[in-house]
Amino acid sequence: MGNILTVWIDTSRKRSVVFPLSLTGVVLLLMMFFGVLMLLEQGNVIELGAGMFYKLLTIHGTGMIGIAALAGTAVMWYFLNQYLDLKLGIFIMNIVFFLIGVTMVLIGIFSYDFAGGWTFLYPLPAISGGMWGQTAAALYLGGMLIIGTGFLLLYLEFSRAIIKEYGSFAKSLGWPQILGIVKGYGPAPAIAAGTMVCIVNITALITGAAILAMSLINLYIPSFTIDPLLAKNMIYAFGHIFANSIIYMGVIAVYELLPRYTGRPWKGSKALLIAWNMSTLFTVIIYPHHLLMDFVMPKWMLILGQVLSYANGLPVLVVTAYGALLLVYRSGIKWDIASSFLYLSMFGWVIGVVPAIVDATIVINHVMHNTKWVPGHFHMYMGLGACAMIIGFMFYLTKVEGGRQDNRLDRLSLWVFIVAFLGLTGSFLFSGKVSAPRRWAVHFQEWVPADIIGALFGTLVTLAFLAFVIRFINYASNIGRMKSNVDPRIEKHG
Numbered sequence: 106m107g108n109i110l111t112v113w114i115d116t117s118r119k120r121s122v123v124f125p126l127s128l129t130g131v132v133l134l135l136m137m138f139f140g141v142l143m144l145l146e147q148g149n150v151i152e153l154g155a156g157m158f159y160k161l162l163t164i165h166g167t168g169m170i171g172i173a174a175l176a177g178t179a180v181m182w183y184f185l186n187q188y189l190d191l192k193l194g195i196f197i198m199n200i201v202f203f204l205i206g207v208t209m210v211l212i213g214i215f216s217y218d219f220a221g222g223w224t225f226l227y228p229l230p231a232i233s234g235g236m237w238g239q240t241a242a243a244l245y246l247g248g249m250l251i252i253g254t255g256f257l258l259l260y261l262e263f264s265r266a267i268i269k270e271y272g273s274f275a276k277s278l279g280w281p282q283i284l285g286i287v288k289g290y291g292p293a294p295a296i297a298a299g300t301m302v303c304i305v306n307i308t309a310l311i312t313g314a315a316i317l318a319m320s321l322i323n324l325y326i327p328s329f330t331i332d333p334l335l336a337k338n339m340i341y342a343f344g345h346i347f348a349n350s351i352i353y354m355g356v357i358a359v360y361e362l363l364p365r366y367t368g369r370p371w372k373g374s375k376a377l378l379i380a381w382n383m384s385t386l387f388t389v390i391i392y393p394h395h396l397l398m399d400f401v402m403p404k405w406m407l408i409l410g411q412v413l414s415y416a417n418g419l420p421v422l423v424v425t426a427y428g429a430l431l432l433v434y435r436s437g438i439k440w441d442i443a444s445s446f447l448y449l450s451m452f453g454w455v456i457g458v459v460p461a462i463v464d465a466t467i468v469i470n471h472v473m474h475n476t477k478w479v480p481g482h483f484h485m486y487m488g489l490g491a492c493a494m495i496i497g498f499m500f501y502l503t504k505v506e507g508g509r510q511d512n513r514l515d516r517l518s519l520w521v522f523i524v525a526f527l528g529l530t531g532s533f534l535f536s537g538k539v540s541a542p543r544r545w546a547v548h549f550q551e552w553v554p555a556d557i558i559g560a561l562f563g564t565l566v567t568l569a570f571l572a573f574v575i576r577f578i579n580y581a582s583n584i585g586r587m588k589s590n591v592d593p594r595i596e597k598h599g
């Protein structure tokens with residue numbers, strides 16, 4: 106009857122993550138390939154032209170965050186089904202919205218030449234200097250709006266189910282335990298994390314939808330203008346929060362699976378709950394660290410952005426990384442690929458946060474911002490943190506639910522992925538140090554060596570990831586079909 110690693114949710118829910126995760130594999134792979142192409146272009150190895158570079162930059166930035174977030178919702182969905190009564194239809198609907206939106210975005214970029222970046226910074230979509238037309242911008246902005254609407258509905262469904270089960274967000278964030286009104290442990294870490302993600306992402310998605318809608322109106326009715334500073338604030342609030350939420354969804358896999366691997370529980374302790382409460386608040390209000398160069402911003406907002414950026418991810422990161430260490434220490438854990446990835450994601454998250462904190466310091470930001478230092482740090486925690494969580498979850502699924510066994514190729518690709526990703530991000534940080542600006546299609550000769558080294562490491566990352574995807578897709582169809590892993594109690598949802 107299953108084993109200690111099995112998650113007891115009904116089979117329809119187990120199967121429901123196969124498609125989004127397979128899609129994640131394929132899209133991530135393609136976006137990685139585009140990333141390598143950009144580096145080859147910057148390194149003068151190939152000649153795509155600046156127009157194509159900016160299309161690739163737009164699709165890479167949008168696509169990576171979008172697909173990683175979709176995978177994040179699959180992680181959150183899979184595990185929260187143990188605690189909540191969730192509607193499968195809404196999970197599927199989000200995937201459908203995602204596919205429609207992505208198709209529009211792809212057509213907008215590759216057929217109609219939109220290349221305004223994921224930031225779609227007002228008024229660029231409407232005033233492209235002849236690079237693209239109205240239809241291009243409308244397809245991109247409209248596609249984003251549809252993708253965002255799907256996610257918003259899914260988080261509203263999570264919220265509904267959490268409030269139904271726990272009474273309120275305050276309770277699912279453990280306030281009664283924090284305030285000492287109720288003794289003992291609070292809600293499971295996965296629930297605290299899930300609540301946090303709902304709160305911050307509903308905020309982000311509504312803000313994003315509002316600015317997308319306004320930009321769409323401006324596109325057709327130019328006399329309808331927007332305060333550009335307000336627009337920028339809204340766009341970065343949306344982008345910062347949504348991108349950050351990926352790791353907060355991914356970490357649910359760590360909370361849920363490491364205890365199964367070590368045979369030790371991970372409880373909602375006071376420290377953990379306080380940390381999640383702090384990150385809930387900070388994640389929403391620190392986005393002004395993206396506007397430190399905008400001197401017209403109110404000074405207090407920028408100072409807040411700087412100071413709280415230090416405090417933002419830190420509590421959750423410290424509590425989680427420390428919790429993971431304690432859990433594993435002398436537990437006699439048998440490492441496999443999945444647990445290695447989940448454990449390593451803690452490390453990737455920690456090392457990625459360090460250069461981020463450096464960059465969030467105003468005096469340093471004035472020098473480093475808009476250099477490749479910035480993609481350097483976020484690739485670190487996206488690749489070695491968030492992606493490691495997602496890959497770990499995918500390997501877990503095919504092993505426990507699909508009957509796959511770790512082989513030599515899996516172990517090799519694990520190490521190639523880690524080392525090559527460190528090399529890739531190292532090359533970005535180095536480019537930043539020698540003042541290479543980010544988002545430039547054409548680089549000076551002095552910046553070129555780091556681009557070429559980056560492209561080599563990027564190719565290795567892509568190959569390692571290709572191996573993961575092949576392994577996942579080979580075993581994915583077994584997920585939810587193994588008799589031994591069917592809940593011995595009655596199937597709850599039918």
Ligand code: HEM
Pocket residue numbers: 136137138139140141143144162163165166167169170173222223224477480484487488492529542543544545563564566567
């Ligand atoms: C093989 C792996 C990857 C390679 C080779 C790669 C390469 C690149 C390059 C060359 C850039 C542009 C840097 C510049 O401004 O000059 C970039 C930007 C970016 N990448 Fe990646 N990347 C990879 C993986 C990822 C992953 C896993 C994510 C997130 C899940 C990601 C998210 C982004 C984002 C959000 C941007 C910013 C786009 C913008 O500036 O508008 N990348 N990447």
Ligand SMILES: [Cu+2]
Pocket residue numbers: 345391392394395
């Ligand atoms: Cu940010």
